[in-house]
Amino acid sequence: MSGVRVLVGTRKGAFVLSADGTRRRWKISGPHFGGWEIYHVKGSPVDPDRLYASQTSGWFGQVMQRSNDGGKTWETVGNTFAYDGDPGTHQWYDGTRHPWEFKRVWHLEPSLTDPDTVYAGVEDAALFRSTDGGQNWQELPGLRGRGSGPDWQPGAGGMCLHTILLDRSDPRRIFIAISAAGAFRSDDAGATWRPINRGLSSQYIPEPTAEVGHCVHRIAMHGSRPNVLFMQKHWDVMRSDDAGDSWREVSGNLPSDFGFPIEVHAHEPDTVYVVPIKSDSEHYPPEGKLRVYRSTTGGDEWQPLTKGLPQRHCYVNVLRDAMAVDSLDMCGVYFGTTGGQVYASADAGESWKAIARDLPGVLSVEVQTLS
Amino acid sequence: MIRVVLPYHLRTLAQAGPEVQLDLGRPVTPDAVLDALEAHYPALRGTIRDPVTRRRRPFLRFFACERDLSHEPLDAPLPDLVALGEEPFLIVGAIAGG
Numbered sequence: 001m002s003g004v005r006v007l008v009g010t011r012k013g014a015f016v017l018s019a020d021g022t023r024r025r026w027k028i029s030g031p032h033f034g035g036w037e038i039y040h041v042k043g044s045p046v047d048p049d050r051l052y053a054s055q056t057s058g059w060f061g062q063v064m065q066r067s068n069d070g071g072k073t074w075e076t077v078g079n080t081f082a083y084d085g086d087p088g089t090h091q092w093y094d095g096t097r098h099p100w101e102f103k104r105v106w107h108l109e110p111s112l113t114d115p116d117t118v119y120a121g122v123e124d125a126a127l128f129r130s131t132d133g134g135q136n137w138q139e140l141p142g143l144r145g146r147g148s149g150p151d152w153q154p155g156a157g158g159m160c161l162h163t164i165l166l167d168r169s170d171p172r173r174i175f176i177a178i179s180a181a182g183a184f185r186s187d188d189a190g191a192t193w194r195p196i197n198r199g200l201s202s203q204y205i206p207e208p209t210a211e212v213g214h215c216v217h218r219i220a221m222h223g224s225r226p227n228v229l230f231m232q233k234h235w236d237v238m239r240s241d242d243a244g245d246s247w248r249e250v251s252g253n254l255p256s257d258f259g260f261p262i263e264v265h266a267h268e269p270d271t272v273y274v275v276p277i278k279s280d281s282e283h284y285p286p287e288g289k290l291r292v293y294r295s296t297t298g299g300d301e302w303q304p305l306t307k308g309l310p311q312r313h314c315y316v317n318v319l320r321d322a323m324a325v326d327s328l329d330m331c332g333v334y335f336g337t338t339g340g341q342v343y344a345s346a347d348a349g350e351s352w353k354a355i356a357r358d359l360p361g362v363l364s365v366e367v368q369t370l371s
Numbered sequence: 372m373i374r375v376v377l378p379y380h381l382r383t384l385a386q387a388g389p390e391v392q393l394d395l396g397r398p399v400t401p402d403a404v405l406d407a408l409e410a411h412y413p414a415l416r417g418t419i420r421d422p423v424t425r426r427r428r429p430f431l432r433f434f435a436c437e438r439d440l441s442h443e444p445l446d447a448p449l450p451d452l453v454a455l456g457e458e459p460f461l462i463v464g465a466i467a468g469g
Contacts, residue, residue: 035380059430059464060380060418076384076414080422102423 009038012360023346047115054105077134084141091153109164121161140190155180180215196244222269232262250299261323270298284315308352321364336362374459385412399454402445430465
């Protein structure tokens with residue numbers, strides 16, 4: 001029978017939530033790595049028992065963990081992230097130059113074809129790859145070193161590479177996004193990159209339509225239609241129909257177009273989910289109502305999904321990597337909050353229930369659909 | 372044998388007790404202790420010193436013989452009592468409240 005495994009990274013450890021295909025009863029294991037910040041846990045699409053986790057600490061730095069049994073046991077792997085060559089400098093808050101310094105791994109993206117190959121998006125923003133199961137990491141320097149990297153500047157959350165999208169139909173194509181630089185695309189397996197931010201407009205930067213400098217919060221894609229991208233920007237929900245060459249706003253009737261996560265339905269490429277947040281000054285839902293908004297038209301027209309979600313006095317946030325979908329026949333949607341709840345919908349968002357209620361603040365949610 | 376006291380999270384990571392013992396030659400310096408510690412417990416690599424710069428992580432301190440040795444050169448000899456194993460080398464995490 002099919003099943004679902006939800007991999008939850010929190011501020012105080014990782015948790016693995018599992019259920020059979022009915023998604024009615026959930027088992028919770030954890031905390032794994034209790035007391036450590038777990039920025040991201042993700043499984044290999046090729047070998048679902050191969051998981052990678054980013055374990056970090058302000059005291060002890062970065063630790064990388066790998067599991068070969070679906071999260072029952074873990075082993076540490078390589079945690080040396082050395083920038084290629086002379087790391088150089090980037091813009092700093094006070095206008096001075098600041099040396100590139102590795103801080104942590106925000107996002108792990110296992111290869112679509114090889115369980116030993118995994119990409120890591122890190123702060124200070126750079127893309128690394130391991131081809132030996134996480135033992136050794138090499139930077140893909142074309143992104144940072146030969147392009148606009150020296151002009152990038154951190155936002156208040158740090159300068160992180162937080163999104164990595166791999167194209168199932170073209171292994172040479174990779175999309176990434178950086179706060180606060182923007183989105184970038186490689187068409188040669190990461191050797192060279194170009195910014196793909198035309199159509200974005202950000203009032204918080206001196207030149208609102210600049211080629212780089214945009215605070216992209218996340219981008220999402222349906223595997224069957226890799227030229228169509230959806231973006232939750234700092235403000236604005238955007239769509240591209242040409243692999244990022246141009247973008248148009250599709251915020252439509254959202255109560256706020258500020259937010260962090262954006263996700264696409266597993267079977268309907270034009271069905272998109274976001275969680276509106278009131279503003280960048282008040283990181284909580286508008287009116288204290290936690291609402292997922294769904295568009296079934298690829299943007300512009302959005303409907304609130306509220307059944308089972310708190311509709312008063314709710315002031316949690318949902319972070320950029322904290323929403324995911326499963327691929328069962330009736331698509332499941334999952335998200336975690338900074339208040340420690342993990343909500344799940346087994347009916348594509350029509351209704352929700354908390355499958356974990358009192359975890360530490362949730363940093364990331366990933367879902368594995370198991371056969 | 373050199374005695375090293377680890378903070379809680381590093382004991383867990385290393386799957387070790389609160390105090391570990393290491394066999395190393397002279398001179399006994401912080402770098403030599405950390406090299407031996409990382410060789411014996413690979414999970415600790417990069418957790419006490421940055422793996423690239425090899426600098427001590429800022430929220431960790433090195434104490435021994437009731438002295439704060441955190442700002443001593445990493446290649447400076449540790450006190451004889453540490454080298455003789457009579458006193459432990461303590462790796463201490465900064466406290467944080469809230």
